[in-house]
Amino acid sequence: MFAAFAAFAAAVARACGHRRFLLNTLQLNRLPLHPDVSRLVGAFSSTMLLPVDLPPAPVFADLATRAQQDIGDALAHNLITGVEVSRELGRRRGTHRPVAPSSSSRPWAWTRHWAARCRRRPDRSE
DSSP states (O other): OHHHHHHHHHHHHHHHTOSEEEEEEEEEOOOOOSTTGGGOOSOOEEEEEEEEEOOSSOOHHHHHHHHHHHHHHHHTTTTSOHHHHHHHHHHHHTOOSOSSOOEESSGGGSHHHHHHHHHTOSOOOO
8 A cells, every 4th residue: 555655646746747745535434433333334434635745866665665654644643634634724824725636545547637737737846
């Protein structure tokens, strides 16, 4: 999982021309809020923002190790959703624009769309 995330992050960075960004992904999140929650059927998920900050000359093993740390940190705070974090970041930045607008449980399904959106951005300095 960590290697796949690292590879995906590197691909997005290359397509967008940015080394620093947030990836918005889904996590399973079936919280034991009721004694019968295990008997419920359905998709229990929430969003999770994962920071990506690639060095200028990344080594894949280092990227996978960093991904493991970042995903572990994000999972340790699973009671706060990516939507809540995104809203707070927007509030602090003084904007209502989405901070990490794309989310998918299958990132390969939207890679082409993401790359097209990144190419339209005029500033590729980050």
